[in-house]
Amino acid sequence: MALLRIQHVTKRFGGLLALDRVDLVLEQGMIASLIGPNGAGKTTLFHILTGIYRPDEGEVCFEERSLVGLTPDQITASGIGRTFQNIRLFGQMSALDNVLVGMHSRIEHGFWDILFRRVGFNDGEREAQIQALELIRLVGLQGREREWAHHLSYGEQRRLEVARALASRPKLLLLDEPTAGMNTSESRALMSLLKELLGKYVQTILLIEHNMRVVMGVSDQVTVLDYGEKIAEGSPDQVRENQRVIEAYLGRAQWGVRASG
């Protein structure tokens, strides 16, 4: 059973066709990558998946249920977590609180439970904190949990975003350029983190990535977008050999010179 099924999704911004009848199917247990030149529509697709944009046409099904028209918090509650291309942490909150916010959809206390500290409130809070600390340890930020998010270093902020996205216990994790701005050893650490997450914390990961070393190293399936259109899909090796992908990245061969990938 496919976890996520995107069918013929189209999104226009005025005259710009950001996504043109894009199809994408994610099976359970895979790490998939979405690549393409700048402006290809990758982040737009993420925004559609998480309910920030609404597709003009097409259907998005998650576990055979349509996501179109749901609000971002409903989509998160149904099992999709995400990070952002430009880090969007809650700067003036502690790292721990950032992760706890990610648990919002799983915390069951209502307004009156909180106001009157009903039975179970304190236990629930303690349990949430234990889980949050575990996630913080998982991404290697132990000891930094009381620090304000905007005081963390760039790499730490990226990892905190992953922890925050995991807090809602998503089945599908969407990572928007997780290694942007990281050096080689940092991105290698992130790759091994992703492999560790799979199966244990999330069932499927979809990442947007420009770092080809990461893409080719972790992905089971690579999808290439160019000008809002899906131009290739397949295993890393298949995509690497694909003529249209090479053209999209390097330009069309002219004067008889062949661009070699």
Next chain:
Amino acid sequence: MKGLASGVGLMAFILCSSLLVYSFPQSALAFILFESSLLLIYYVPTPGKIKLFLSSLVLVILMPFLGSLNGYYLEVAIQVGIYVALALGLNIVVGLAGLLNLGFVAFFAIGAYLWAIFGSPQANEFIPGSLFPLSPWWFFVFLPLSIFVGAFTGALLGLPVLRLRGDYLAIVTLGFAEVIRSLVNNLDKPINFTNGPRGITPIEKPPLFFQPVLEFFGFGASPASLYPFYFYFVVLFLVAMIIVVTRRLDNSSIGRAWKAIREDEIAAAAMGVPVVRMKLLAFAVGASFASAVGVVFAAKQVFINPESFTFMESIGVLAMVILGGMGSIPGTVLGATVVTVVNLQLLKGLSLWLNSLRQSGIILTLPFLGTFDLSQIPAQFEPAKYERMVFGLVLILMMIYRPQGILPPRRGEAKSDGAP
């Protein structure tokens, strides 16, 4: 052990300052010193139980006692309490949820008029029969009722403006407050609901249910002398309740969701926070505080008119929150206290002092400058006339040197501290 020592030190400070106020009941400085003991209690590291004991000693026993020496102190304390409660309400909307609300006074007005209309003969104007004013006991019905009315109007205002952000939200809330004020100002015809600019009076005060008890113990006192103490305790109770509610919400998933919305709304939504619901809740909770305080305000003032609910009031409360530290409960309490005390005591005290200098007829002889007749000091120099300017300056300086406020929220406050 160390905590105990500092507790004893605090106790000594409290007793000394109260003695000072006792000896000089007219001195504003002595009273401000006494008030600052509360700040010391907050700052000095002592166990929570000692803090609780000392602050309740100051607030429940010493303050009313000193107030019996100089009635004005009690008046100041009640005003401080009213503004603290208002500022705490606004703190939820602006400080925690980050929704800039420039019309907060509207909810204060709604609460005040709610009790003013039904707690005075005013309601007879549009409800047949002469049922009104309601008996004083209804005050205790209207206090909780105002919480719901406030929450309802807060959510009602929230609904249309939820899609707005920042400046746009500020403008709409400002407009809302003006609408409420104009409504109150003009709803005297065709049916007289609010009595327009003439205001409503006399408004019933809450019942003195404890007077027979006092008389039984031989403390016969006139209602006029009892009411300041009564209102002091009503306001104190209200502020205590508001602090407990705010703390509980703050240290929970709701408080975290509010702060997340303040920091980054899109990210908050993507993390599963129901943004619309949480914003409405912030509006409703903040408004309910203001509206409850409004009921007490109307009962205390006996007379209210639209003049009490101008735009400048909203700005004043906002200044208290910003001055104290947005999002922090101690900061907000401190901000409201400082602004009110400076307004009511310091500036007024300086003006009085200037007046007494003028009337003393002293002629100063300054070297090189000749003589100066103190009675020539122009009346325009009175500091009380510069109230707005003083606060404008203070706010500008704060923005430059300490934009986070006097007592900003502490880091790592996620640690739940159990009790209230």
